[in-house]
Amino acid sequence: MVTPADIAEASRRIAGRVRVTPVMNLEDGSFGSAGHLVVKLESLQRSGSFKARGAFNRILSGNVPESGVIAASGGNHGAAVALASLSLGFRAEIYVPEVASPSKVARLVAYGADVTIVGQRFPETYLAMQARVALTGALMVHPYDQPEVLAGAGTLAMELEGQVPDVDTILVAVGGGGLIGGVASWFGGRVRVVGVEPFACATLHDAMKAGMPVDVPTGGIAVDSLGATRIGSLTFDTAREFIDRVVLIEDDAIRDAQLQAWDSLRVALEPGGAAALAAITSGAYVPSAGERVAIVLCGGNFDPSSLHA
The missing domain is CATH 3.40.50.1100 (Rossmann fold)
Structure with a gap:
């Protein structure tokens, strides 16, 4: 498994080559939530994603x-x-x-x-x-199931903890699992890590249900970024220990979250990048009163005109 020490070393290695992406603390009642919401704007990362x-x-x-x-x-x-x-x-x-x-x-x-x-x-x-x-x-360079890739993704969590030290819950979109695997590896159960997947690409949800990684059908509007057919083995091992749960969302909820992110935050997100936010806007994840929830907005590579197609 990837360790916090591996992630800290990755952070030193890539320093100055990737961006420290900002967080935005949202006002009370944002998106109808009783929780305190913070968004991690990883869509502003170099190349447009984490x-x-x-x-x-x-x-x-x-x-x-x-x-x-x-x-x-x-x-x-x-x-x-x-x-x-x-x-x-x-x-x-x-x-x-x-x-x-x-x-x-x-x-x-x-x-x-x-x-x-x-x-x-x-x-x-x-x-x-x-x-x-x-x-x-x-x-x-594997897209998600390689220790160095997972450790690199985990630097987002290390950075986020420095920005929001009192975070209770982190919502993370899941495709092959590199990002959530890195996030969970850094926190090691110290905060609640919740995966968010489309019903059309439910790799981690189905793996946790089966007790092992399994092949799943893929489709939907986020397939180009979240369309892995099987969760990575490194992430699955981490998930069994450190990931609280996985919530599923419909494609319509993702599209609505894209629109709300632009209307409310002026942040442009691709479907996969909006998936974690869709857990909030659709009610798939309902924070408790006062719960501090960090939402990772993980990608912004898309054609903005597609929102109104």
């Missing part, structure tokens, strides 16, 4: 060969790997599934990555990427 933390930590922890760095991603992880590689002077190859949004693919190209679009679902994309690794020996 993924930059794990990407930089993994690349800086490894020995990068002449063939460079390679990753498979629905978009956000690929953008982070491409940006980190560009910043550090390495070549990047990114394999993306066909469901990846055009805006995210365009971001990969803008960061100088060689992009290959292959596979209708992430497992197909990942297999194609593995075949390429076997040929080139490039350093592979």
Whole structure:
């Protein structure tokens, strides 16, 4: 398992290469909640999501060969790997599934990555990427199930604790589980960590119900960022000890949370980035009176015009 010491070391390693993202303390009664809400604006991170933390930590922890760095991603992880590689002077190859949004693919190209679009679902994309690794020996950066990636994501929690030391509960969107695994690894049960998943991509919910990671169907509006077909094994081990529960939300709740985030906060969020907020706005998670809840807004890579499509 990833430890707080691993996360602290990752924080030192990536310092100056990623942003310390701000928090916003919301006024009483925000989104109809009796709790005290704080949002962590990780959508303002480099490359537009929390993924930059794990990407930089993994690349800086490894020995990068002449063939460079390679990753498979629905978009956000690929953008982070491409940006980190560009910043550090390495070549990047990114394999993306066909469901990846055009805006995210365009971001990969803008960061100088060689992009290959292959596979209708992430497992197909990942297999194609593995075949390429076997040929080139490039350093592979997994989107979520790698200790260095999990530790990098955990630096968000370390940072958040410094900003909101009296936090009671943290709401975190779940796809493959890298972010919530890192958050839970840092806090180690000292605060309540709640996962938020769409009904259409319920990897952690279904794994906890089954007692083991299982393959799940994926779909819905957040599939390009939360559409992993199986929870990562590292996160599942952490979840059994340190994650309080998982709440499920509908796609309509995610879209509504995107709109409310813009209308109330003037924060633009992609569907996956709005999922944790949707737990509050939909009533899937109801804070108790006075409960201090931190909501991680984890990504902002999307076409704003899609909100009114």
